[in-house]
Each structure stands twice: as C-alpha cells, then as structure tokens.
Amino acid sequence: MFFTYLRRELRRRRRAALVVASGLGLGIALVIVVSSVTAGMGRAQDRVLESLYGLGTDMTVTKAASPPGEGETVRRPRFEFDAKGDGGGQSQDVVMVQGFETLPASTVAKVGAQDGVADAVGGLSARVMKVDGRFGPGEARPGKPVQGGGADFGVDSYSVYGTDVAHQELGPLTTSRITSGRTFRAAETSAAVAVVDSAYAKEQGLAVGGKLTVSGTAYTVVGVATAESGDAAADVYLPLARAQALADAKDEVTTVYVRVTDSQRIAGVEAAIARNVPGTTVTTSADLADTVSGSLSTASGLAAGVGTWLSVVVLGAAFVVSGLLTSSAVGRRVREFGTLKALGWRSGRVTRQVVGESLVHGLIGGVLGIGVGLAGAWAVTAFGPTLTAELGGAPGGGARQVVGGPGGGGGPVRDAASRAVDVALTAPVSLMTIALAVGLAVAGGLVAGGFGGWRASRLRPADALRRVA
Template sequence: MFFTYLLRELRRRRRQAALVSLGLAVGVGLVVTVGAASSAASSAQDQVLHSLYGVGTDLTVTKAPTAGSGGGFHFGGAAGSAPRSFSGSHIGSSPGLALLSNTDVTKVAALSGVRSAVGGLSLISITFSGQFTPGSGPPSSTTGPPSFSANTVSIVGVDINNPAVGPLSGTTLLSGHYFASSDQDAQVALLDASYAKQQGLKAGSTVTLGGSSYRVLGVVSPPSGGTGSDVYIPLERAQALGSAANQVNTIYVEAQSSSGVSAVSREVSGLLPSATVTTAATLASQVSSSLGATSGLAGSLGTWLAVIVLIVAFALAAMLSLSSVSARVREFGTLKALGWRTRRVVGQILGEGLAEGVVGATLGVGLGFLGAYLVGRIGGTVKTVVGSSTFPRAGGALAAAAGRFRPGAALGGGGHTVTVHLNGTVGLATLGLAVGLAVAGGLLAGGIGGWRVARLQPAEALRQVG
C-alpha cells in the first residue's frame, strides 16, 4: 500500500514532482560539476607540482647564491684589439642555486617527520662559439650578423638508490631501463625524450658530457605536462662533472605524512636558516595564469552558484510540498479518520519527498557527469607559468642561464611554462555529497509537508471541506 499510494500520488501530480526533482537535479548537477572543475584544477596543479618536484616529493630545500658568487664567464683581451674567434664549453652548478653539502642532506633526512631525503645536483652545460672584440662587452648579434651561439644542456645528478623521491620520480620510462644500484659511479645516463629526439639519441647510444662519453641507459618522458632535465646521471658523476664533490644544490624531502609537511618545513628552516624551503603549498601559491583563474572560478563562483541553486531548489521543493499538502487536507483528514497514525501519514509524505529527492539525485548525477565532461572539453588545455625562483630543477638553471647569456627565445623567459589538460573527474565523495544533498532536499520538503500534516487535527481537516 505504501509504495502503491506513493507512486500513484507522484504520478497524479507528476508536473509538480518533476519540477521539484528537476530543481534538485540542477543543484546536484552543479555541485558535481563544480566538484569536477575543482578536482580538475587541483589535479592540474598536482601535475604542475609533480612536474617540478617529482611525485613523491613533499618539499625541496635550495639555497640562493650570494652576491658575486658563482663565477661566470670572462672574455679577456686588451681593449681595441682585433676581433677574435673563440669556442669552448663549461659545466657548472645551475647559476640560480648555491651548493649545499651532503651532510646537510643527512641532517635533513634525520629530522623527525621526514620519511626520506635525497640530494640532487642541477648542472648546466654550455657549449659556445663565436667572435668578440676584447673590451667591447659581451658579444651580441645585434650589431651585425650573428657572431655568437650557445648550446645549453641541463643535467641533473640523481640519487639512484632512492628514485622514488626526486627528479626521476615523476618520469615515465619510454625505452631502455632505469639506473641499477651498481651504476652509482658509472658513466651512464637517462635522456629526456625531447632531448633524445632532438639529438637523435636512443638507449644504447652515447652522449658526451664534459668531454666524457656516457652510455644512454634509457629514455624517459617528464611528468605529464611538465618539462624535465635533458640528461639524468648518477649524483656522484654529476658532482665530479660540476667540480662539486660531496655537494648538491637541491634536497628533495618526503614527509611521513601530508599533514606533517608544514612541521617538517619549519624544522628544515631551523636546521638550515639560510636555505629556501619550498613546499607544494608555497609553490602552488606562485602558480599563475589560467590555472589559478580556473581554480579560483571553480572554488568561488561555482560553489556559490551551486549553493544558491540548491537553496532555491530546496525552497521550491518545500513550497510545492506545502502546496500539495494544503490541497490534500481532506485526504489526510480522511486517513486520520480511518485510524491512520500521524507518523504513518507523515511517513507517506516523507516517502514522496524522498522519491523526488532520489529522482533528482539520479538526474543530477547524470547532469554532473555531463558537466564534468564539458569541463574537460571546454576547459581544454591550461598553460601555467611558474616563477624561476621557485623552480629548483632544470627550469631554474635554464632561466638563470637565459638571464645571464640572453641567447634568445629558445631558452624561454624568466619562468617555466607547464601545459596541462583539465580532466574533470567526479570523485566518490562529491557524488556522495551531491546525492546526500538531493535526498536531504527531498526529505526537507517532505518533512515540511509532514510537519504541516502532523499539526492538522482530523476534525479541522474534515471541516475545511464542509
């Protein structure tokens, strides 16, 4: 009887029921869509961060160089001399990053709350050739035909015993194999896919770094949307190449739990006061452009829109429920006259509200998935710019190199651009929240109608209709 009565009643006032369900569905759909957009922005942000950090890294420790340090290149000769041809190469620590000792890595690893810490050494290898006139300042191509060229290769030394943290953690092996533990001091390398393609190299080839040949073990792709270093080599070999024995310029730290990242950050700052500690949060705060805009839109406008629609839907459902109850006063009075208990009558109305809520939730989830799909379709690709000071890997080195040598657009500007695709995924939590809201809306509407009925005296109900 309960379901028969419920379904027939909903069928009788199907327009009203459809309106209530549709209102709830729109609200639910918006909640799901906003959740998906937010998730897409968050996921995109994660991609950006992973492309910079590696998947397992919670924070990085770097140190800014002191003024005047780092040396540089000097083109000597007496002023007014005749133009001279030159060529050469140089490998050095990434100019934007000062050196830290291996001992610092060990100390950081020993901090409470730290699961693991590994050192990395970012190097920049520059090969150049051209002509200059001594005393005329840095060579330039602006005063005549190009007379100077520079070829830059970013190299990073990685701790091959702990690949889960650090530069290699977010990469994907495309061919060959990763380092073996026995490769610690071997002249072996992994190449970035773009660099390998550009240079025509593959697993088994050799690549020359600092005048020495390195056997290519494999080719890797950077984290989705990110840009990796051109060449990865064992840390010890990088230290030898960069004349930085027992030194690194980035410490990659994995916290024991995500909630402990802030505490670890404070501990590291206390341990190494002159170092810069960058967490995902601080890095994310510097992520700019359309990703930030998307995230902000999803987080504020979308949420408010969903809240407003839900409030309107709830109010509409409640009003229609009250209207329905008012139109059925005689019916409920009759049921009470037949001996139906108030809770049974209220249960019947709640059941109708619940059914409307469930239909609304089902439709809303469908709308939400459609919205999530559209987020991916319309949102498309987002370019994100990360400032060079926050980019401790190859990007920082490249940016610094670009600032010093100004070789042109090939090296990019002062920041690092990461391209990510927005994928609106609907999480179970969002789904649960949305369905819960719709059901709550239906129950609220039914509850308000039920409250009206519970207060209804049977005599009063029967009198109202004469």
C-alpha cells in the first residue's frame, strides 16, 4: 500500500516533485564541483611541491649558508690560464657547491635513524662554470711574458646534482621522467655516467651515448630526463660520489630528503630531527606550501574559502526551500490526509508517507545533482585554465645562471630567487565526493520530510470534513 500510494502521488505531483528535486540537485551539484576543484587545487599544489623536492619527499634537512664573518671572503670562481706563445685553445671548469652549506654525509644516517622516518637520502647540488676559448697571438720577447694580442673566451654555466644511485626513489630526479635511455644503475656509484635534462640536452646537442666533459673527465650520457612540470631540478645528474669529487666535497651533501612513515607524524619527526641533529634546518611540505604564490594560490584560496561557503549557503537554502515547499504541499492536501485519518490511518503512517515522498524527491535531486556535478567537473578539467605557481628559490634547484655583459663578460648572476611552474587545473571526482552527494540527497529528503511530516501529523479528520462541506 505504501509504495502504491507513493507511486501515484509522485505521478500526480510531477511538477512539484521536479521543483523540489531540482533545488536539491543544484545545491548538491555545486558541492560536487567545489569539492572536485578544491581536490584539483590540492593535487596541483602537490605537483608543484614535487617539482621542488621530488616525489614522496615529506621534508628536507639542510644547513643554511651563514654570512661571512669579519675578515672572511666569499669564495668566487677563479680561472687561471698560462698564455705562452700564441696561447692556443684554453678550457677550464670550476665546480662549486651551490645553495647551502654542506653537511657531513653521516647526517643522512642520523636523520634516517629518527623515529618515524621511513627513508632518508642525501644529495649534492653544484654548479659548473666552464670557460673556454683562446688567446690571440702576441709579441714574444726572450725572458719576458707575452704582450699584446687579445682573447676570445666563452662562459657557460649549468647545474649539476649528485644523486645517490642506490636510492633513487627520493630526490629531485624523481620529478623527471626518463624519455630516452635509462636511469642510473645501483652499481654505478662511481661510474662516469650522466643523466641530462631534455632541455639542456637539446641546447648542447647531447643524446644517449654521447659524451659530456666536466673538468677533463668524459661522462657517458645514459639517459635523457624530461621534467614532469616546471623546470628540471638540474641540468645534469651525476652519481653522488662523482659530484662530490668534482665539487671538492668528499663525504658531504647539501640536502637530505626525508620520507616519513605516516603523514600524521610529520610535525613530530620535524621536532625530533631539529632536536637530535643540531645545526640543521628542517623544511616540511607544509612550509613549502606557504611559499607558493601566484594564480594557483589565489584560486586555491577562493575554492577553499569562497567556494566552500557558497556551496554551504546554497545547499542550506535548498534544504530550507525544499522543506517549505513540502510543508506547503501538505497544507494543500489537508482534505486528503484528513480523509485518510478518518479511514483509519494513524498520524505516524501519514507522517511516514510524507517522509517517504520527500526522501524520493531527495534521491531524484541527488541523481540530478551528481549528473550536473560530474558534467561541471568534466568541463573544468577539459576547459579549465592553466594556473601559475610562483615558488621561492629551492635548494638544489636548477634555475640556470645567466652570464651578463657583451661577449660573456661580467660574471655569473645569482640564481633566480623564484621559479614559475605552470599547472593545468583539473577537477577529479572521488568516490568519497559521490558518497557525500548521496548523503546530502538523503539528508535533504529527510529535512523536507521532517517539515511536511510534522505538519501532516497535526491534521485532524474534522479538518477534512469541513473542507468537504
């Protein structure tokens, strides 16, 4: 009897049911779109952070460079050439650690031993300054240096990152995908091999099997890597031992990349490292997130703030309107419900009938809302804008130095203070979001049914008899 009456009432009042369901559907669709866009913002921000420190990295341990003390001088690249006779071809590389002061390699083991740390990997960031060219012929006099002539030299600069080839699951190399050749093998801890970034390989005409000479040693290019988003972490990746030897930093690292056992323990692990490994600076993914600015940060703030509140307001309004419409519909059915009570229906049965109808309205609204919400999320993914994230300068980052001055003079300019990463906006819809939509649909139906059921339970058979008269 319940379902028969329910089916007849829904068929008779199709228009009223569609209005109530549409209101609920609109609110549910907005919740789905906002939730999906917010999830997409979070995913985009994760990609941005991964472009800085690599996939799976929860925090990094470094040692900030201290300002030079009184009387100390800053080490700068120095090139020395012996211009005898016509000078001939001259070439020299200077490899220097960049970004931070170095830490003892033993720091990696200390960090890895802390409670809550799943893995810790060290890396060394360096920069190669390469000067090559030739002196022009000058006047040679017995017992005196060559005078006159001239010089024609070019200056090149590129970043090098020393990778622990036995533990490649952490670190900046994980931000890139091998598109040609292969990555390092675990046995190549001291091999003269290199993986180069695709942009740098194109610029220098390098390919798999080619040779890259650094400080007189020829390194075989075994792979070409392409950054998944933004700039690559380095132009050239070398085995850690090789990079340490080139930079005169044996058994030293600039950064320790840390993965924790549980994301809920990040704060505790950070405190433990700061306490037990003195002289270091710990930077978590949350700290990095605070440095992200640009359109991604702005859009993320709007989605999390304005979007969330807007969806809550619209959904709340939809619940209230559907409740009022249901209550109003019950008011127009006084004669019907009064007659049913006169025929023996109890108040509880009338109330259940009204709640059942409202629950079906809510489920219909849920179906409509899920459909519209999925369409909206698809539209955002298909036609959404590309957002830009401005990142603070990152240790080990590969922002290239620029050589100023005509003819390569003027020396290197410091690394750019920030990096811009472009990320396409997506709106992924999770099963949790769908479950939330279904829950809201049921809740909306119950709210509307509560309004109408309360009013229906107050009706008396005498009311129906007066309407008939």
